[in-house]
Amino acid sequence: MSPNSPFAFVDDALDRADALRDDPDALAQRWPGARVLLLDDDARAVADDRGALLAPEGATLGGGPGTATFLGLRNDGTAWFSQRLATTAFDAPGRLDLRSAAAQWPAFDSTVFAQARAMQHWHDRHKFCGACGGEIAFVRAGWLGRCARCGSEHYPRTDQAIIVAVSDGQRLLLGRQRAWPARRWSVIAGFVEPGxxxxxxxxxxxxxxxxxxxxxxxxVASQPWAFPGSLMLGFLADGEPDVPQAGDELEDVRWFDAATIRAGLARDWMVPPGEDEEGIGLSPPISIARWLIETWLATVTS
Incomplete structure (x- = not known):
């Protein structure tokens, strides 16, 4: 992550260069000097033997853009693409998942990885037309799906979700999911419904x-969240001091005072306290969830 951003996947984003998506000749000319982020079928990126991003040049891979997705241009003019590792003969020394990359890589590397991962997820789940069942062909450098049967056009989907730090003035409302490590808590989130x-x-x-x-x-802020393809829309909210009751999606929900939150933020987020320990663990630094918690805490006077 970059010190310029309070969470991952925001800093150093590419210029999407939309006009180039309709210019295959221009993309082909850029291909030899372009950098290509290779993802395996589990959406892990190719990494070198030290765990750093390994994005070979197009000239190394040979051929042309083909089925690669054009991601955009870096500020030095270099074109960036993403491509399935399985469609190449590239020998991958290592592979890294996006969560690990966000914690270890420079901001640019993890941001472009998040973009590539979200696009691969969309391609994987939109192989057939929702209108007629025909096969989808991806055009515009990977950014448009066109049905070969009925001609319907399909565009990349992003699922909007709110994520909110709710306070009654002195306490913060946090919930936990059953699958999380013991004593790990976070703010409330959920998807936006139609209308x-x-x-x-x-x-x-x-x-x-x-x-x-x-x-x-x-x-207050937003974060692209490619797990697998969401946009987290961050809010601060004032809530009534009601007695919380967990709904179907959470195992537990509680109010926490500022001292408990402050202690939780001071802990190593990767090692939440065990069941027999005091205190709580909170969301990782790559997430807008943790930033919302920190933002709320800064408003508390005691």
Whole structure:
């Protein structure tokens, strides 16, 4: 992560260079000097033997862009593509998943990886037309799916989700999922439904998952979250001091005072306390969830 951003996948993003998507000749000319991020079928990126990003040049891979997805241009003019490792003869020394990469790689490397991973996920799940069942062919350098049977056009999908730090003024509302490590807690999140404003989503999701009523909310920041293809829309909210009750999606939900939150942030996030220990573990530094917690804590006077 970069010190310029409070969370991952935001800093040093590529210029998407939309006009080049319709210019296969220009992309072919850029291919030899382009950098190509290779992903395996589990959406892990090729890495060198030290775990750093290994993005060979197009000239090394040979051929042309073909089925590669054009990601955009870096500020030095270098074109970046992503391609399936299985479609190449490249010998991959190592591979790294996106969560690990976000914690270890420079901001640019993890940001471009997140973009490539989200696009591969969309391609994997949109091979057939939702209107007629025909096979989808990807055009515009990977950014448009066109049905070979009915001609319907399909565009990359991003699922919008709110993520919110709810406070009653002195306490923060946190929940935990059953699959998380013991004593790991985080802020409340949920997907936006059709015909719903973001503020309505905040109020509905908090009520459904915790039983707490939201009085007001305000948007503060967003984070692309390629797990597998979401955009997290961050809010701070004022909630009633209701007794929280976990809904179907959470194992538990509670109010926590500032001292407990402060101690949780001071812990090593990778080692949450065990069941027989005091304190709580909180979200990892790569996430907007942790930044929302820190942002709330900075507003508390005691």
């Amino acid at each position: 719903e404003s973001l503020e309505q989503t905040v109020a509905r999701e908090v009520m459904e998952e915790t039983g707490v009523r939201v009085r007001a909310s305000r948007y």
